[in-house]
Amino acid sequence: MTAVNALLTPGGTRLRADARRNVERLVAAARAALDEDGIDVTTRDIARRAGVGLGTLYRRIPSLDALLAAILIDTIDQMTELAVRAREADDPWRAFVDFAEAFVQLRASSCGLHAALSGSGELDLGRHVDALRQEVGRLVHHAQAAGAVRDDVDWRDVPFALATAIPADHTIGLTAEPDQWRRNLGIVLDGLRAARGVPPVVPEG
Structure with a gap:
C-alpha cells in the first residue's frame, strides 16, 4: 500500500480530486523533508514545501507521526x-x-x-x-x-x-x-x- 493510500484508507470516504491532490502534495513534500532533514521535520515545513496552509494539512493528515510513518x-x-x-x-x-x-x-x-x-x-x-x-x-x-x-x-x-x-x-x-x-x-x-x-x-x- 502506498503512503497516499495508507493515509486515505482510515477515513473510508471518497475524497474529491483536489483533496486527494493535496494529500499527494503533502506526502511528496514530507518525503523530501524526511530525505533532507530526517525525522525531526515539522508540519510547518511540510506545509510550506507542499504549498498548502497548515489548516489543509491538519484536515487531510491524521497527525505528523501518521504522515511520516506512512x-x-x-x-x-x-x-x-x-x-x-x-x-x-x-x-x-x-x-x-x-x-x-x-x-x-x-x-x-x-x-x-x-x-x-x-x-x-x-x-x-x-x-x-x-x-x-x-x-x-x-x-x-x-x-x-x-x-x-x-x-x-x-x-x-x-x-x-x-x-x-x-x-x-x-x-x-x-x-x-x-x-x-x-x-x-x-x-x-x-x-x-x-x-x-x-x-x-x-x-x-
Missing part, C-alpha cells in the same frame, strides 16, 4: 519486496548485489530512513522493520547456500556491513563525492563475496 513504511516495505525478489532471482550474486545497492542508496539518500532503520525516533515501524529483517536474513542464507556469499559471515553482519558503505560528509580534510557510497559498497561486496580470484560484480554507476 512514508517510511512504504519505503521499508519496498525494500522488503526487493529482498524477496532477489531471493527468487536466477543469479544469486547479481541479485544480492542489486539488493545491496538499493538498500545502501535508499539509506544514503534519506536522512529519515537512515534514522528510522537505526532505531531513532518513536514512530511505530516495528512490524515492518521485523519483516525486512527476516527477508534480509533469508536472502543472505540463500546467497550462502548458492555459494555466492561467504559462509563464515553471520547474516546479521550484512546489514551492518552495508550500512558502513554510507560515508561521512568529510574525513581527514577530504570531501565525499556524491557517489562515494557506491565505491564504498564495491569494497564491502568484495569482502562478502565467497568466490576468490573472480573480479567482483560491483554496482553500476
